[in-house]
Amino acid sequence: MNSATLFLLTGGFLVVVGLYHLLGVPSVFRKILAANVLGAGIFMILIALAARQPDVAPDPMPHTMVLTGIVVSVCATAVALKLICRLHAITGDDELPERGEPSDGKH
């Protein structure tokens, strides 16, 4: 197993970890962290896919996609964190209301 394969599998593992926590954890802040882990896994997979041929230079296209992706994911995380701050300021809570519960805050 060469290093590209190792990064490929590690990226896949991170994707699964991020996906499970994004969908399964009720805390919104932990969902954002899980989304970042998911993104890191996808970036790792992209970079590993760029280095599939062992003796040739890596493909520059996935590298640029990852660079753009990192910046966009940082922006999305920033907006999401600000929204979490607002959620916490309005409801004092870290979780979104369940189906059927009133969604006006208990301040």
Added chain:
Amino acid sequence: MKFPRNIPLLALCLVFGGLLWQALLQMPPHPGLLASVDHRLEESGVSHGVTAVLLNFRGYDTLFEIGVLLLALISVWSLPDDDAREATPPAGLVKTAYLRVMGPLMLVFAGYLLWIGSRAPGGAFQAGAVLAAVAVLMQVSGHSRGEKRDTVWFRCALAAGFLVFTLVAFGCVLRGAAVLEYPAGKAGGWILAIESAGMVSIGLVLAELFRGHAPAILQPGRRK
């Protein structure tokens, strides 16, 4: 232990993971677009493949990437602030000493990254990230009250990267060329200009995203 909280979801994710691993391991080796990039690299104005793709061959994506940075900043600034967060932390001894040593070094390093981007990994985003790191260090160690953000020059600096890139990209149409079709032989200079403005903008926008609250002049109810 609260893990696993949701066993059916865990099973689904593990199955998905297994399928993903299978799919990834079965992908055949392929050089990708390396040959196409190397073929036109001399015309691009830079000698590093990733920078050429980022700022020349796929420059349109980078233009809107800088636009997304501004969009995120506007979104963060348009949400009202929690008053508790506006207090700056007291200046810490260790952080201040670290800032005094590392701050100038990081500034020089950012300039180096900007310059070396035409030949090696580097460029506007990497240099902007290092600049943002200096600003974050200043904020975290209590040396950045954010008063200078009230001027119009600050907002000009935030928008400069996107503005310069848009002007250069669409200004190419005035010469009769396509959008983002730099003048032959002078592409390197235009790319450097775009990257320099971009570095300043990216660093400032990232630092403001970290700070999280709008300058006083833009907050509702406090307009002077």
